[in-house]
Amino acid sequence: MPRVVVDVMLKPEILDPQGKAVHGALERLGFDGISAVRQGKRFEIELDGKEASDAVAEIEEAASTLLANPVIEDFDVRVEP
Amino acid sequence: MPRVVVDVMLKPEILDPQGKAVHGALERLGFDGISAVRQGKRFEIELDGKEASDAVAEIEEAASTLLANPVIEDFDVRVEP
Numbered sequence: 001m002p003r004v005v006v007d008v009m010l011k012p013e014i015l016d017p018q019g020k021a022v023h024g025a026l027e028r029l030g031f032d033g034i035s036a037v038r039q040g041k042r043f044e045i046e047l048d049g050k051e052a053s054d055a056v057a058e059i060e061e062a063a064s065t066l067l068a069n070p071v072i073e074d075f076d077v078r079v080e081p
Numbered sequence: 082m083p084r085v086v087v088d089v090m091l092k093p094e095i096l097d098p099q100g101k102a103v104h105g106a107l108e109r110l111g112f113d114g115i116s117a118v119r120q121g122k123r124f125e126i127e128l129d130g131k132e133a134s135d136a137v138a139e140i141e142e143a144a145s146t147l148l149a150n151p152v153i154e155d156f157d158v159r160v161e162p
Contacts, residue, residue, distance in 0.1 A: 007123050022124065022148070031143045033136060036127040042088050043103065046117040055114060062112045067103070 002052040004059045008068040008075045009040035043067055044080075052079040083133040085140045089149040089156045090121035124148055125161075133160040 010016050016038050023037040043063075047055050060077050068075040091097050097119050104118040124144075128136050141158050149156040 009123065009125065019124075025147055026143055029143070029146060031139060033129045033131045033139075034126055035129045038125045040123045040125070042090065042121045042123040043100075044090065044119045044121070045115055048114045048116045050114045058112060058114075062107055062110070065110060066106055 002047075002079055002081055004045045004047065004052055004055055004077060005080045006043040006045065006059060006063050006067050006075055006077050007040060008043070008063070008073050009038060011072055011074055014072050040073075041067070083128075083160055083162055085126045085128065085133055085136055085158060086161045087124040087126065087140065087144050087148050087156055087158050088121060089124070089144070089154050090119060092153055092155055095153050121154075122148070 010019075019036070019038040022039060023034060026034055026037065045055075045059060056077055056079065060075075063075045063077055064070050091100075100117070100119040103120060104115060107115055107118065126136075126140060137158055137160065141156075144156045144158055145151050
Protein backbone atom coordinates (compact mmCIF):
# COMPACT_ATOMS: atom_id res chain seq x y z
CA MET A 1 0.00 0.00 0.00
CA PRO A 2 1.52 3.33 -1.03
CA ARG A 3 2.26 5.71 1.80
CA VAL A 4 3.37 9.30 2.16
CA VAL A 5 6.77 9.96 3.74
CA VAL A 6 7.68 13.27 5.36
CA ASP A 7 11.34 13.98 6.10
CA VAL A 8 11.99 16.86 8.49
CA MET A 9 15.53 18.22 8.83
CA LEU A 10 16.96 21.29 10.54
CA LYS A 11 17.71 24.11 8.09
CA PRO A 12 21.39 24.01 7.02
CA GLU A 13 22.18 27.25 8.85
CA ILE A 14 20.84 25.92 12.16
CA LEU A 15 23.35 24.26 14.53
CA ASP A 16 22.62 20.54 14.94
CA PRO A 17 24.01 19.41 18.33
CA GLN A 18 22.49 15.92 17.96
CA GLY A 19 24.18 15.47 14.62
CA LYS A 20 27.49 16.67 16.07
CA ALA A 21 27.18 14.22 18.99
CA VAL A 22 26.52 11.33 16.59
CA HIS A 23 29.47 12.42 14.43
CA GLY A 24 31.77 12.44 17.46
CA ALA A 25 30.56 9.03 18.60
CA LEU A 26 31.06 7.54 15.13
CA GLU A 27 34.64 8.84 15.08
CA ARG A 28 35.34 7.38 18.53
CA LEU A 29 34.02 4.05 17.25
CA GLY A 30 36.57 4.23 14.42
CA PHE A 31 34.27 5.30 11.56
CA ASP A 32 36.43 7.90 9.86
CA GLY A 33 35.94 9.62 6.51
CA ILE A 34 32.75 11.31 7.71
CA SER A 35 32.73 15.11 7.45
CA ALA A 36 29.30 15.85 8.95
CA VAL A 37 26.18 14.16 10.32
CA ARG A 38 22.74 15.78 10.57
CA GLN A 39 19.84 14.13 12.36
CA GLY A 40 16.16 14.71 11.62
CA LYS A 41 12.76 13.06 11.75
CA ARG A 42 10.99 10.70 9.35
CA PHE A 43 7.21 10.22 9.33
CA GLU A 44 5.52 7.37 7.46
CA ILE A 45 1.83 8.13 6.91
CA GLU A 46 -0.60 5.38 5.85
CA LEU A 47 -3.79 6.54 4.15
CA ASP A 48 -7.39 5.31 4.40
CA GLY A 49 -7.91 4.23 0.77
CA LYS A 50 -7.34 7.81 -0.48
CA GLU A 51 -4.92 8.06 -3.44
CA ALA A 52 -1.50 8.94 -2.01
CA SER A 53 -0.88 11.53 -4.73
CA ASP A 54 -4.19 13.25 -3.86
CA ALA A 55 -3.18 13.46 -0.20
CA VAL A 56 0.22 15.10 -0.78
CA ALA A 57 -1.12 18.67 -0.69
CA GLU A 58 -3.00 17.96 2.53
CA ILE A 59 0.05 16.26 4.10
CA GLU A 60 2.22 19.23 3.12
CA GLU A 61 -0.16 21.46 5.06
CA ALA A 62 -0.06 19.05 8.00
CA ALA A 63 3.75 19.05 7.84
CA SER A 64 4.02 22.83 8.01
CA THR A 65 1.36 22.95 10.76
CA LEU A 66 2.43 20.13 13.04
CA LEU A 67 5.26 17.88 11.85
CA ALA A 68 7.87 20.58 11.26
CA ASN A 69 8.70 23.98 12.73
CA PRO A 70 9.02 26.06 9.55
CA VAL A 71 11.18 28.63 11.39
CA ILE A 72 14.10 26.21 11.90
CA GLU A 73 13.20 23.14 9.87
CA ASP A 74 12.75 22.19 6.22
CA PHE A 75 10.51 19.29 5.21
CA ASP A 76 10.11 17.10 2.15
CA VAL A 77 6.90 15.21 1.32
CA ARG A 78 6.93 12.30 -1.14
CA VAL A 79 4.93 9.20 -2.01
CA GLU A 80 6.69 5.86 -1.45
CA PRO A 81 5.38 2.68 -3.10
CA MET B 82 28.00 16.38 -3.08
CA PRO B 83 26.51 12.88 -2.69
CA ARG B 84 25.68 11.84 0.82
CA VAL B 85 24.54 8.69 2.57
CA VAL B 86 21.09 8.73 4.19
CA VAL B 87 20.13 6.34 6.99
CA ASP B 88 16.46 5.97 7.86
CA VAL B 89 15.72 4.31 11.20
CA MET B 90 12.15 3.18 11.97
CA LEU B 91 10.67 1.06 14.74
CA LYS B 92 9.97 -2.51 13.62
CA PRO B 93 6.31 -2.89 12.51
CA GLU B 94 5.46 -5.12 15.48
CA ILE B 95 6.72 -2.55 18.00
CA LEU B 96 4.16 -0.08 19.43
CA ASP B 97 4.90 3.51 18.32
CA PRO B 98 3.44 5.92 20.91
CA GLN B 99 4.99 8.96 19.20
CA GLY B 100 3.39 8.01 15.92
CA LYS B 101 0.03 7.49 17.66
CA ALA B 102 0.30 10.90 19.33
CA VAL B 103 1.03 12.58 15.98
CA HIS B 104 -1.88 10.71 14.39
CA GLY B 105 -4.26 11.90 17.11
CA ALA B 106 -3.05 15.48 16.78
CA LEU B 107 -3.46 15.44 13.00
CA GLU B 108 -7.05 14.20 13.39
CA ARG B 109 -7.83 16.92 15.93
CA LEU B 110 -6.46 19.46 13.43
CA GLY B 111 -8.90 18.13 10.87
CA PHE B 112 -6.55 16.02 8.75
CA ASP B 113 -8.70 12.93 8.19
CA GLY B 114 -8.15 9.99 5.85
CA ILE B 115 -4.98 8.97 7.71
CA SER B 116 -4.99 5.38 9.00
CA ALA B 117 -1.59 5.34 10.76
CA VAL B 118 1.50 7.44 11.41
CA ARG B 119 4.92 6.08 12.39
CA GLN B 120 7.77 8.34 13.42
CA GLY B 121 11.49 7.53 13.08
CA LYS B 122 14.89 9.11 12.63
CA ARG B 123 16.74 10.27 9.53
CA PHE B 124 20.51 10.75 9.39
CA GLU B 125 22.25 12.60 6.58
CA ILE B 126 25.95 11.70 6.48
CA GLU B 127 28.42 13.79 4.45
CA LEU B 128 31.64 12.07 3.45
CA ASP B 129 35.24 13.34 3.28
CA GLY B 130 35.84 12.85 -0.47
CA LYS B 131 35.32 9.07 -0.18
CA GLU B 132 32.97 7.60 -2.84
CA ALA B 133 29.50 7.36 -1.26
CA SER B 134 28.95 3.89 -2.72
CA ASP B 135 32.24 2.69 -1.13
CA ALA B 136 31.13 3.98 2.27
CA VAL B 137 27.74 2.21 2.31
CA ALA B 138 29.06 -1.01 3.87
CA GLU B 139 30.85 0.97 6.58
CA ILE B 140 27.77 3.13 7.24
CA GLU B 141 25.61 -0.01 7.51
CA GLU B 142 27.93 -1.23 10.23
CA ALA B 143 27.77 2.18 11.95
CA ALA B 144 23.98 2.08 11.71
CA SER B 145 23.68 -1.30 13.38
CA THR B 146 26.27 -0.28 16.01
CA LEU B 147 25.14 3.25 16.92
CA LEU B 148 22.35 4.78 14.86
CA ALA B 149 19.75 2.05 15.35
CA ASN B 150 18.87 -0.46 18.05
CA PRO B 151 18.61 -3.66 15.98
CA VAL B 152 16.40 -5.27 18.64
CA ILE B 153 13.47 -2.88 18.06
CA GLU B 154 14.45 -0.87 14.98
CA ASP B 155 15.00 -1.49 11.27
CA PHE B 156 17.28 0.76 9.23
CA ASP B 157 17.78 1.51 5.55
CA VAL B 158 21.00 2.94 4.11
CA ARG B 159 21.06 4.60 0.68
CA VAL B 160 23.08 7.11 -1.33
CA GLU B 161 21.35 10.36 -2.21
CA PRO B 162 22.69 12.62 -4.96
